[in-house]
Amino acid sequence: MGSVKVKNLVKKYDKATALKGVNLDIKEGEFYALLGPSGCGKTTTMRCIAGFENPTSGEVLIGEKVVNSVPANRRNCGMVFQSYALFPHYNVFENVAYSLTIRDLYNGSFGQRAKTFARLIHKKLGKPSKEIQEKVHDALKYVELDHLADRGVNELSGGQQQRVALARALVMEPSVLLMDEPLSNLDKKLRNTMRTTIRKIQQDLKITTIFVTHDQEEAMSMADHVAVMRDGEIVQMATPTELYSNPKDPFVADFVGSSNIYQGKVVDRKENGDSIVKVNDNTILESTTHTDKEDVEVLVRPEGIEILKNGRMEDHNVLEATVKISTYLGPTIRYDIELAGMEVMVEEEFQPNTTLFKEGDVIKVFLPAERVLLI
Amino acid sequence: MSKGTEQSPKQSRLKNWLLSIDSLKIMKWVVYLFFFLFLVLPLISVFLVSFTGQPVNLLGSLVNPDIMATNIERLSNASLEHYASLLGGGTYFSALQNSLALAIGVSILVIIMCIPLAYAFARTTMPFKKTLAALCTIPLIVPTFISAAGFIIMFGRTGWVNTLYQSLGFDGLLINAYSMTSIVLIQVFFFFPFALWPMVAAFKIADISLEEASNNMGAKNWSTMVFITFPLAIPGIISAALLIFTVSFSDFGTPIILAPDGLNLIVVEAYREISGFFNWAGASILTIVMVAVAAIFFWLQRFITRNMDYGTLSGKPKGTKLNDSKVVTRSLFVYTCIVLVLPMLAIFSVMIQSFATTWGTGLLPRGFTMDHYTTVFTRSGDNIMNSLLLAGGALIISVIVATLVSYFVVRENTSKLDFMSSIPLIVPGIALGIAYIQTFNTAPLQLTGTAFLLIVAYAIRRMPYMIRSTMGTMMAIKSDIEEAAVNLGASKLVAIITVVGPLMLPGIAAGSILVFVTVIKETSITVLMAPSDWAPMSLMVFQNLLRGEVYTASAMAMLIIALVIILQSIANKMTKNSLY
Numbered sequence A: 001m002g003s004v005k006v007k008n009l010v011k012k013y014d015k016a017t018a019l020k021g022v023n024l025d026i027k028e029g030e031f032y033a034l035l036g037p038s039g040c041g042k043t044t045t046m047r048c049i050a051g052f053e054n055p056t057s058g059e060v061l062i063g064e065k066v067v068n069s070v071p072a073n074r075r076n077c078g079m080v081f082q083s084y085a086l087f088p089h090y091n092v093f094e095n096v097a098y099s100l101t102i103r104d105l106y107n108g109s110f111g112q113r114a115k116t117f118a119r120l121i122h123k124k125l126g127k128p129s130k131e132i133q134e135k136v137h138d139a140l141k142y143v144e145l146d147h148l149a150d151r152g153v154n155e156l157s158g159g160q161q162q163r164v165a166l167a168r169a170l171v172m173e174p175s176v177l178l179m180d181e182p183l184s185n186l187d188k189k190l191r192n193t194m195r196t197t198i199r200k201i202q203q204d205l206k207i208t209t210i211f212v213t214h215d216q217e218e219a220m221s222m223a224d225h226v227a228v229m230r231d232g233e234i235v236q237m238a239t240p241t242e243l244y245s246n247p248k249d250p251f252v253a254d255f256v257g258s259s260n261i262y263q264g265k266v267v268d269r270k271e272n273g274d275s276i277v278k279v280n281d282n283t284i285l286e287s288t289t290h291t292d293k294e295d296v297e298v299l300v301r302p303e304g305i306e307i308l309k310n311g312r313m314e315d316h317n318v319l320e321a322t323v324k325i326s327t328y329l330g331p332t333i334r335y336d337i338e339l340a341g342m343e344v345m346v347e348e349e350f351q352p353n354t355t356l357f358k359e360g361d362v363i364k365v366f367l368p369a370e371r372v373l374l375i
Numbered sequence B: 001m002s003k004g005t006e007q008s009p010k011q012s013r014l015k016n017w018l019l020s021i022d023s024l025k026i027m028k029w030v031v032y033l034f035f036f037l038f039l040v041l042p043l044i045s046v047f048l049v050s051f052t053g054q055p056v057n058l059l060g061s062l063v064n065p066d067i068m069a070t071n072i073e074r075l076s077n078a079s080l081e082h083y084a085s086l087l088g089g090g091t092y093f094s095a096l097q098n099s100l101a102l103a104i105g106v107s108i109l110v111i112i113m114c115i116p117l118a119y120a121f122a123r124t125t126m127p128f129k130k131t132l133a134a135l136c137t138i139p140l141i142v143p144t145f146i147s148a149a150g151f152i153i154m155f156g157r158t159g160w161v162n163t164l165y166q167s168l169g170f171d172g173l174l175i176n177a178y179s180m181t182s183i184v185l186i187q188v189f190f191f192f193p194f195a196l197w198p199m200v201a202a203f204k205i206a207d208i209s210l211e212e213a214s215n216n217m218g219a220k221n222w223s224t225m226v227f228i229t230f231p232l233a234i235p236g237i238i239s240a241a242l243l244i245f246t247v248s249f250s251d252f253g254t255p256i257i258l259a260p261d262g263l264n265l266i267v268v269e270a271y272r273e274i275s276g277f278f279n280w281a282g283a284s285i286l287t288i289v290m291v292a293v294a295a296i297f298f299w300l301q302r303f304i305t306r307n308m309d310y311g312t313l314s315g316k317p318k319g320t321k322l323n324d325s326k327v328v329t330r331s332l333f334v335y336t337c338i339v340l341v342l343p344m345l346a347i348f349s350v351m352i353q354s355f356a357t358t359w360g361t362g363l364l365p366r367g368f369t370m371d372h373y374t375t376v377f378t379r380s381g382d383n384i385m386n387s388l389l390l391a392g393g394a395l396i397i398s399v400i401v402a403t404l405v406s407y408f409v410v411r412e413n414t415s416k417l418d419f420m421s422s423i424p425l426i427v428p429g430i431a432l433g434i435a436y437i438q439t440f441n442t443a444p445l446q447l448t449g450t451a452f453l454l455i456v457a458y459a460i461r462r463m464p465y466m467i468r469s470t471m472g473t474m475m476a477i478k479s480d481i482e483e484a485a486v487n488l489g490a491s492k493l494v495a496i497i498t499v500v501g502p503l504m505l506p507g508i509a510a511g512s513i514l515v516f517v518t519v520i521k522e523t524s525i526t527v528l529m530a531p532s533d534w535a536p537m538s539l540m541v542f543q544n545l546l547r548g549e550v551y552t553a554s555a556m557a558m559l560i561i562a563l564v565i566i567l568q569s570i571a572n573k574m575t576k577n578s579l580y
């Protein structure tokens, strides 16, 4: 097990610069998510850590040791590929046993190595040691696939293949577990179960894990820490809650949750430091964000918007909105409203006595000051 | 981790050094060295010799200053006089002329003959299409020197066709087996499948929508065929013609057996210069000329096909309306059968002869016997064994080299290797043989006359085909499977052996059989280079034919054909349902 540090990592290809100085600091046992849009350099970062790419400059440290010159096969990073990359000519057991068998191939007397080699060529040419058998079965038990050890990997479902790939990476007791969009090939339901499985195994083994994804929900629900990437750079590193409530810039805000961003100007500051901003020239809002800037971006999360009804009143941050579409979703009702020139979605719990609005209704909404963020 | 502390620093330094050697890089250099030693060097040597007229020992120059001095002196005396004599008329010049005429004539005839065939297979509902297609591949299976033997049985002075001809009241011979005519016939009727299948593809690819448009505008079917379909298929047809040219130009089996004394052909001339007179200068000039001509036509062919993509052409293009007019399909059927008559009769004649007691003048042999087969198995068991061993050796070399080359080309974009490994395509067998004999006949690498050199020659010559086969499967293997192996601790070489190799197996297997088959059929290199104690079956047939032991030659020839058919059908099966 080990920590992972990436210092000023730059990767240039002939025509493109994939990484422009990436820094990561991942503590031992942490579950770290790399989140970002397609093409931002997530895979490249991961491949540099695994040793498949040579960085143009910068350092990769695993367990406090610089590993730039260590070849990929001796970095002891377990990697789960997006395509799983299972070996189609081996069965489940042999797939999972591969790293242990290879380890045997590099150790021991000549005769033993020859035997190991024969076993790699064909399973009929030798039997794996007790130790290997035990370890493989333990790993398979972890992913609940012990009963399928003798199956060919092409006879497994996508989710099962995914778990074989995970077991194969875990069995070598890697210092870091690297996963590149491991769930993107699964359907939604399976993805949710696998999230839990992966998170649980990670917690049990306390294994340092880097998890690449472009799905914010996945990153936020699984990771201890999230690094948001854009164009080969890390934009923000934070815990999921911090990232959500305190995004550093509109890009992050937009990426980690659907939100509405307005241009605004700070026109006044209250005694306690809270800001008064003017949005769209005529709307005045209060925000609990303390800032020195004049021109700001005003971020309103849809979950923060409350519809005022049944005579409820507030003395600030009340806006008028027009209902465009109302959709009944069972336990909730969704309104698409026009709020200060922007289409916003508001969801409300459905209760028997709820007043329902219809298209064209003009309603009043309230934005609590702590839900109005200035960046 | 804990192990490191137990080792003395010296030990661990040694270990680190050993581990830092990239075994894959070493393999790459070995592959380069292989191609350099056995392909580039012989060709360069031959090129130099064509100027000096005397052997040039390039490898020797590297190890021995004396040899270096001699070589430098010889090179300083290099001149163009040998080339001048080539162009100034004389036997070489006429040999080149005759060979060019033969190759051009054969290409034109093949194309004319194949146009109706290709149309029949691509665009009509000709009856028995599948069977006929299978029959149309048979001529390729038969080595040309065996076809030549068949022609002697048919058109020799006492051949049964000529006997039949005379018994019908004609004088003289219908066709003389030992003549340019019969060489042309053999090449046309045995090489046409090389052109047929690319032409079928060309006819399929020609844009159907254009044809339909033409028909909609009221054009008759035949005029659409002549003015639309045919022109669209022209690049494909030209490329097929160029291919036939190269094949005919470098064919050795037919002319060496059938060329009459008065007919000079470049392959025969080169063979005589080297094996009869040890004329270095002459042989090397002819070699260079052969390579140059083949290279030009090969390049032309590539140039024409560069924008063509037959990649996805397996089935019928969408919306093809096959011509099902009875008149058309039936006449095409008859035509196809007629085309197949001559090659089938030739093979059939060899078969009859292999069972004949004696077959002099007469339509049929005196009697039938299995004796020749008994003789072949008792007296020539060694030759059969030699063939298998030589082919096996060539196979092992080409499997290893081709696998590595495909790997480097596909994964590391090593285009230099790609180019180098395709050079053998432009080197006719006889030229490669001459280059080898010249390069390896003195120390430090004195290999001429060894089985090893013969095996290497076979392997090099068939390498492009093997590589084509392995490259295809290599491209289909995603690189992340291999990265997964490396990630799990395997070095690149181990990853290749344990993961990439097994996944390439279908391609390797198909390619191997192809190599094995062609080596067993190979004539030119065998005749030129095979040491007498390693004589393979093909050499046996060849020598028996020259010695007039035609019956055993036929029996052995049938054996070769049987072996080839069996292996080829296994290969076909394998490529169809590949393992994974």
Ligand SMILES: Nc1ncnc2c1ncn2[C@@H]1O[C@H](COP(=O)(O)OP(=O)(O)OP(=O)(O)O)[C@@H](O)[C@H]1O
Pocket: A013, A014, A015, A016, A017, A018, A036, A037, A038, A039, A040, A041, A042, A043, A044, A045, A214
């Ligand atoms: N081998 C390569 N050669 C040239 N450019 C490359 C190469 N690999 C990646 N790139 C470029 O580097 C950038 C980052 O690629 P990377 O694969 O790391 O993106 P990613 O964040 O993993 O995207 P995705 O979510 O689509 O997988 C991209 O712009 C890509 O085009």
Ligand SMILES: [Mg+2]
Pocket: A042, A043, A044, A180
């Ligand atoms: Mg990626």
